[in-house]
Amino acid sequence: MLLSMEKINKIFPGNVVATNNVSLEVRQGEIHCLLGENGAGKTVLMNILYGMYQPDSGQIYYKGQPISIHSPKDSIENRIGMVHQHFMLVETLTVAENIILGQWKPWKNLKEMEKVHERIKNLGEEYGLFVNPNALIRELSVGEQQRVEILKALYRGTDLLILDEPTSVLTPQETVQLLNLLRGLADKGLTIIFITHKFEEVFQVSDRVTVLRDGQLVGTTDTAQTTFGELAKWMVGREVFMDLDRSKSNSKEVVLSVRGLQATDERGLLAVKDVSFDVHANEIVGIAGVSGNGQTELALGLAGLIEIKYDRLELCGQELKKITAKNLDRIGFGHIPEDRQGMGLILPFSVAENFILGEYNSEPYSHYGFLQNRQIINHAQLLVNKFSVRVSNVKEEITNLSGGNQQKVVVARELNRNPNFLLVNQPTRGIDIGATEFVYQQILKQRDAGSAVLLISTDLEEVFKLSDRVLVMFEGQIIGEVPPDREQIFKVGLMMAGKQVEEELA
Amino acid sequence: MQPQLSSGSSGKASHSKINKTSLSRDLRFVWERSKKFLTPLVAIALALGIGAVLMYLNGYSPLRAYSTLWWGAFGNLRNISEVLVKATPLMFTGLAMAVAFRASIWNMGAEGQFFVGAIATTWVGIHLGYLPPWILIPLEMAAGIMAGALAGMLAGYLKVRFNANEVVTTIMINYLIIIGTNYLVTGPMKEVTQDSFPQSALISANAFLPRIVPTTRLNIGFLIAIVLSIIMYLLIFKTSFGYALRATGINPEAARFARMDTKKIALLVMALSGGLAGLGGSIEIAGLAHRLFSNVSPGYGWDGIAVSLLVNNNPLGVMFSGILFGALRSGSEIMQINAGIPSVLNSAIQGIVILSVIAFGAYRFISNKKEGKE
Numbered sequence: 001m002l003l004s005m006e007k008i009n010k011i012f013p014g015n016v017v018a019t020n021n022v023s024l025e026v027r028q029g030e031i032h033c034l035l036g037e038n039g040a041g042k043t044v045l046m047n048i049l050y051g052m053y054q055p056d057s058g059q060i061y062y063k064g065q066p067i068s069i070h071s072p073k074d075s076i077e078n079r080i081g082m083v084h085q086h087f088m089l090v091e092t093l094t095v096a097e098n099i100i101l102g103q104w105k106p107w108k109n110l111k112e113m114e115k116v117h118e119r120i121k122n123l124g125e126e127y128g129l130f131v132n133p134n135a136l137i138r139e140l141s142v143g144e145q146q147r148v149e150i151l152k153a154l155y156r157g158t159d160l161l162i163l164d165e166p167t168s169v170l171t172p173q174e175t176v177q178l179l180n181l182l183r184g185l186a187d188k189g190l191t192i193i194f195i196t197h198k199f200e201e202v203f204q205v206s207d208r209v210t211v212l213r214d215g216q217l218v219g220t221t222d223t224a225q226t227t228f229g230e231l232a233k234w235m236v237g238r239e240v241f242m243d244l245d246r247s248k249s250n251s252k253e254v255v256l257s258v259r260g261l262q263a264t265d266e267r268g269l270l271a272v273k274d275v276s277f278d279v280h281a282n283e284i285v286g287i288a289g290v291s292g293n294g295q296t297e298l299a300l301g302l303a304g305l306i307e308i309k310y311d312r313l314e315l316c317g318q319e320l321k322k323i324t325a326k327n328l329d330r331i332g333f334g335h336i337p338e339d340r341q342g343m344g345l346i347l348p349f350s351v352a353e354n355f356i357l358g359e360y361n362s363e364p365y366s367h368y369g370f371l372q373n374r375q376i377i378n379h380a381q382l383l384v385n386k387f388s389v390r391v392s393n394v395k396e397e398i399t400n401l402s403g404g405n406q407q408k409v410v411v412a413r414e415l416n417r418n419p420n421f422l423l424v425n426q427p428t429r430g431i432d433i434g435a436t437e438f439v440y441q442q443i444l445k446q447r448d449a450g451s452a453v454l455l456i457s458t459d460l461e462e463v464f465k466l467s468d469r470v471l472v473m474f475e476g477q478i479i480g481e482v483p484p485d486r487e488q489i490f491k492v493g494l495m496m497a498g499k500q501v502e503e504e505l506a
Numbered sequence: 507m508q509p510q511l512s513s514g515s516s517g518k519a520s521h522s523k524i525n526k527t528s529l530s531r532d533l534r535f536v537w538e539r540s541k542k543f544l545t546p547l548v549a550i551a552l553a554l555g556i557g558a559v560l561m562y563l564n565g566y567s568p569l570r571a572y573s574t575l576w577w578g579a580f581g582n583l584r585n586i587s588e589v590l591v592k593a594t595p596l597m598f599t600g601l602a603m604a605v606a607f608r609a610s611i612w613n614m615g616a617e618g619q620f621f622v623g624a625i626a627t628t629w630v631g632i633h634l635g636y637l638p639p640w641i642l643i644p645l646e647m648a649a650g651i652m653a654g655a656l657a658g659m660l661a662g663y664l665k666v667r668f669n670a671n672e673v674v675t676t677i678m679i680n681y682l683i684i685i686g687t688n689y690l691v692t693g694p695m696k697e698v699t700q701d702s703f704p705q706s707a708l709i710s711a712n713a714f715l716p717r718i719v720p721t722t723r724l725n726i727g728f729l730i731a732i733v734l735s736i737i738m739y740l741l742i743f744k745t746s747f748g749y750a751l752r753a754t755g756i757n758p759e760a761a762r763f764a765r766m767d768t769k770k771i772a773l774l775v776m777a778l779s780g781g782l783a784g785l786g787g788s789i790e791i792a793g794l795a796h797r798l799f800s801n802v803s804p805g806y807g808w809d810g811i812a813v814s815l816l817v818n819n820n821p822l823g824v825m826f827s828g829i830l831f832g833a834l835r836s837g838s839e840i841m842q843i844n845a846g847i848p849s850v851l852n853s854a855i856q857g858i859v860i861l862s863v864i865a866f867g868a869y870r871f872i873s874n875k876k877e878g879k880e
Contacts, residue, residue, distance in 0.1 A: 305762055325765035335763070343763045346753050353749070357764040360753075366746035 001064075002028040002191050003049075003160060008058035010044055018044040019055075020215045026160070031182060031192045033202045033223070035235060036212035037404070037432030042195045043085075045212070046162050050082045051075045062160075081153025082162040085169075087145050089137045096120055096133035099152045123154055128184055143174035150181075161185070162193045167201060168430065171290045172460060179205045197235075197432060199228050211235055235433065246444060249468045251282035255421050255452030256302075260311030263297040271297040272308070273476040279421070284443070284453040286467030286484070288460055288492055294476035295456045296338060299425045302454070303335050304328055316420055334419030334446075336410055338426045338456075344410040345398055352380035352394040355413050387412035387442070404435025411439055415446055422446055425456040440466060460492060545866045546816045546827065553858035557851055571847045578840025579833035585840070587722035591794065593832025595620070595803070597731040598786025599810025600824040601738050606779040607819040608742055610755035611665075611772055615676030616783040617807025618683035619657045623650035623784030625687060627713075627791045628695065628706050628798040635710025642712045647788050654784015655777040657683065662776030666769040672776070680807075688800045695798060705799040715793035727789035731828070734782070738821035751775060783807060809835075812860045831856065 003026040010018040019041040026032045034042045047053045049060065051069040060067055062078060069075050075082075089098050096116050117133045124130050129147050137145060146166060153161055163182075167175045182205055186192055194206060202209050202223060209226070211218040211234040218234045256279040265271040272294040279285045289295055301308035304323040313320050316331045337343040345354050356365045356376055364375040380394035389408045391401055398406060407427070414422070424443060428436040443466060447453050457463050463470055463484070470482045472495045480495055482488050558568035579589050599616045606613035626649040634642060661679055664670040688704070690696075695706040715725040742748040754761040754771050761768050786806065795802050813831055817823025838852035 303763075329765070337763060339759075342757070343759045346757050346760050348756055349753070356749075357753070357760065360749045360764070361746045369745050369747060371744055371746055371749060 002026055002062070004061040005045070005049065006059045006061070008045060008048060008060075009056045010041075010048060010053060011056055017215050019048070019212075021058075022212065022215070022217045024210055024217075025220070026191060026193060027208070029186060029189050029191055030207040031186045031194055031205055033206035033209040034193055034195045034212065035197065035199075035202055035209055035231060037197060037235060037434060040212040040235075040432075041215040042212055043164055044215075046082065046164060046193065046195060049075065050080065050162060076156055079157050079159040080162070081156065081158035081160070083146065083149040083153065083164065083166060085164045085166075087149055089145060089148060091136070091138040093137060094133065095131050095135050095137065095140075095148050095151075098137060098148060099133075099155050103156070119155065120151060123151060127154065127188065128181060129154075141174075142169045143171070143177070146170070146178065147181075150185075158190070160191045160193070162195070164195045165197070166194070167196070167198065171458075175201075199231055202231065203228070232433075247448065249280070249283045249447075251280045251450075253281040254278050254314070255281050255316055256454065257312070257314040258302075258310060259313070261298070261301065261308060261313070262310065263294070263301040263306060263308040265297055271476050272301065275473075275476075275478055277471060277478060279452040279454050281420075281450050281452050282447060283468045284447050284455055284466050286463035286470045287454065287456045287473050287478075288458075288463045288470055289456075289473035290458060293473050295425070295458075295473055298473075299338060299423060299456055302423055303333075303337075332417065332420040334414035334417055334422040334451075336414050336422070336424045336427050338429075340403075340407055340410050345406060347399045348397060350395045351384070351389070351391050351398050351401070351409060352376050354398050354409055355380045355383055355394075357413065358417075383409075383412040383416060386416075388438070402432075404431035407431050407435060407439060411442055415442055418449070419446075419451060422451050422453045423456075424453060426458065427455070428457075428459065428462060464488075545818075545863070546823070549816065549859050549862040549866060550830070552862045553855045556858050557855045560854060561847065561851065566845075566847050570845055571841055571851070574841045574845040574847075575834075575837040577837075578844070579837035583719075584722055585836070587719055587724040589829065589833045589836045590728050591723050591725075591832075592836045593829045594728045594731050594793070595786045595790050595806040596809055596813050596831050596835075597728075597735065597824055597828035598789065599783050599806045600813030600828050601731075601734060601810075601821055602779045602782040602786070603810045603814035604817075604819040604821050604824055605738060605742065605751075605782065606775055607814060608755050609751045609771065609775040610758075611662075611775050611779070612673045613658065613661070613676055613776060613779045614673050614811075615657065615661055615679050615780065615807070616786075616810050617803060617805065618676070618680035619654040619780040619783035620787040620790070620803050620807050621683045621687050622653040622657045623787030624791045624795075624798055624802050625690060625695075625787075626650050626653035626784070627788035628709055631709025631713035631792065631796075632695075632707055635712055637712060639712045639714075642710070643715065643792065646709075646713055646792055647785060650784045650788025650791075651781040652784070654787065655781035657784070658776040658778075658780020659773060662773040665776070666772050684800075687798070687802075691798055691800050697797075703799070706797045708797050709791065713792055714796060715789065723794060725789075725793035727793040730785075730789065732825060734785075735821045735825045738782075738824075742821060747774075783810070809856065812856050815863050816859055 003024070005022070005024045007021045007023055008019050009021060012018055022041065022045055024034075024045065034046070036042045044053065048055050049069065051071045051074050054070070060069065062080075067074075067078060069078070072082075090101065093101070096113065099120060100116055120131070120133045129151050131140070131144055131147050131151060137148065140148065146169070150161070166178060170178060179201065182192055182194070186207075194201070196202065206223045208220060209223050209231065210220040211231060213235060258278075259276045261272055261275045262270060263272040275294075275298065277285065287295060287298070297306065300306045302323065304325060304327070308323070313323070315327070318331070320327055341347060346357065353376070356379065359365055360371070365372055365379065377394060383389070384391055384394055387408050389401075389412065390405050398409065401409070411427070422443070427439050427443065431439070443453060443455070455463065455466055467484045470484050470492065471478045472480045472482065472492055474495065482492055554572070558572070561568045561571050578585060580586055599620060602613065602616045602619065627646045630642070630646040630649045634645065637645065657679060661672050661675040664675045665672045691706055692704045697703070697705055697707040715727055718724045718726060718728065742751060750761065750766045750771055753764065754766060754768050758768055761771075787803065790802060790806075791798065809831055813824055813827045816827040816830075834852050834855060838849040841847050841851070842849040
């Protein structure tokens with residue numbers, strides 16, 4: 001047994017129990033998945049192991065010795081490495097500079113930069129982690145940056161590597177590469193703890209799996225001896241949906257019609273090049289693609305948040321010269337934005353205040369310019385119940401809610417207006433399976449009620465599950481349309497990576 | 507012993523341990539709840555403490571200094587009223603800062619806006635002095651508000667139209683206004699009968715603000731400041747405009763998402779902030795100075811930043827921190843006279859208060875990050 005964490009307790013201010021008597025045992029040389037919904041305590045447990053948090057009680061044994069870890073420095077000395085969900089890299093420095101950053105005697109390393117480069121190359125060859133040590137971080141793709149993070153840990157000397165949701169930022173192809181890489185590292189004797197909430201990954205990569213739920217240990221098992229269904233039950237405490245019930249869409253009424261849309265990104269470069277499509281009432285059109293191929297700009301443009309150009313745009317039968325807030329309000333527009341914390345919510349505001357974000361200035365929430373507290377609270381209470389948002393008091397700050405519940409607030413707010421046109425961008429990024437299921441059902445319900453839905457997502461599973469038609473976006477263009485047929489998924493994955501396989505798909 | 511605060515325990519083996527952790531948890535909870543009020547108090551205590559060390563190191567007795575300072579501020583009715591007199595302009599500039607900071611607009615121009623308010627009021631008080639008080643007083647205040655609001659909106663316009671950073675523009679406008687004031691009191695607005703002092707003529711007695719206590723200098727300007735603190739609190743926290751203002755300040759992206767006109771809000775906030783500072787200048791002239799001179803504000807605009815930051819930009823808090831800084835200002839003057847300790851200490855304490863408030867903010871930010879949930 002390489003690592004054994006015994007009865008770890010961690011309670012955050014406000015009596016939030018993050019981990020409750022959780023024990024974890026990890027064997028030498030295995031890939032051990034830590035599976036659970038968001039808020040289950042996976043990351044907290046690993047942050048305790050890495051020294052970011054101190055447990056309130058409990059003991060950690062490592063290589064047979066009881067150890068106490070007060071800071072990441074201690075864990076690094078114990079040869080424990082961690083790759084965080086958000087990378088800890090300096091974008092303006094090179095790969096090699098990042099790797100030696102924070103190590104003792106930087107001047108020595110700087111003087112011997114050639115040796116550093118050589119070691120990085122050797123490590124790369126040994127483990128199949130090829131990265132140019134001279135490349136600047138900001139020039140690298142997300143997948144490459146992740147490899148730098150892993151290299152950083154290996155360079156320092158690591159026996160136990162923790163990866164926190166490493167695939168959440170990767171394309172399907174990059175994910176396959178990463179999982180192969182990890183397999184290879186484990187075969188060379190490295191022990192890996194892999195945090196995830198995706199079942200497929202557990203079966204693809206792990207030897208054993210431990211499931212956490214609501215801060216408690218549900219169980220640990222050999223991956224080979226369990227099933228998708230059993231893990232799902234462990235994780236959410238009940239059976240999970242596999243496929244969604246849905247009727248066929250047969251509407252001919254065009255709600256949104258776009259011809260020749262162009263948009264530029266923050267740097268002024270053309271991000272959306274000449275895109276045309278229609279969305280009908282009672283239909284979900286999915287836009288699949290690797291992030292950064294113009295989807296963000298397309299969504300912001302349709303929401304009137306950035307300037308766009310187009311040949312022709314019709315919404316609900318009206319030709320619009322310009323997309324303005326007034327136009328959208330009149331037509332009935334709902335928007336579940338890509339970045340809920342950055343755009344969809346105001347974090348220091350209460351749950352109730354967030355529910356009126358788009359309507360703060362209209363009756364009954366505002367009367368002669370004064371906020372009507374009772375109406376706002378009642379409205380929030382109503383939506384909290386209707387959309388089963390887990391919150392003890394709607395006056396609580398929304399920061400205190402889990403990601404899934406925050407997203408439920410956004411979804412509830414946008415759908416409650418019963419929009420004719422619903423724009424949905426990355427609706428389930430970073431939220432747990434229970435909340436995901438809920439969000440899917442709500443979007444489908446809105447479609448069945450007659451809304452036209454444009455769904456933008458980098459999660460192919462999601463696009464295929466929800467959409468009536470799938471458009472694939474690559475480098476600012478729509479490069480193909482596919483029916484949501486599961487057999488097409490891998491081909492679409494290739495299309496998303498820019499492979500021209502349209503003829504095969506046609 | 508079962509601690510009263512503890513929410514109970516489970517399990518027997520680790521009984522004492524759990525109680526201990528839950529006690530510290532409860533204490534932490536109490537701290538979470540009360541730190542809103544504790545932070546400014548601790549900041550002040552810290553500042554006074556460091557001030558004491560500074561005095562001691564310079565050979566003064568801190569005890570004597572602080573006791574004179576206390577007596578100077580609150581020793582008798584006259585001193586207390588003098589504190590409130592000093593607090594009045596600070597409350598206006600503090601409110602000006604609170605409104606702007608809540609919207610994340612860094613109006614550094616309260617000093618200049620205070621001065622234009624003073625200029626406008628002096629002009630009205632001199633040239634329309636024949637009007638009866640019940641017309642003249644509202645009129646001169648309106649002039650002060652307008653002047654300050656326009657100065658604020660100029661920076662606001664530059665911000666929304668040309669994306670010019672308001673910190674830079676407001677500071678530049680300050681220079682223009684202060685140099686302009688010097689020009690006015692040595693040139694066009696200079697008192698005719700006098701040739702030695704660079705100051706304007708007295709405003710008409712009709713323009714004087716009524717005094718609350720006839721034997722002191724305390725005038726109704728103080729009451730106006732109190733009322734405005736309450737109004738600004740209601741505006742920021744209880745109206746839909748205030749909702750939009752706070753939303754824009756916290757997360758402009760989300761504000762735009764919610765179809766708020768963030769440019770219009772920025773302009774309005776600059777006007778409001780400038781108007782409040784301008785009214786402060788107006789009341790300083792009409793209530794106290796009764797004429798314009800070049801240092802009619804000894805830096806009230808800048809002190810307003812500390813007044814507002816100390817209470818987390820809450821207009822109700824500005825009442826208290828305004829009085830606190832008024833007491834420091836007034837008390838330290840008397841301390842200088844009676845104990846011979848330079849009143850520069852006042853600026854030092856203000857500086858330390860700001861630094862410790864910022865330090866607390868940073869600490870909270872970091873500890874929130876550290877204790878952040880998954």
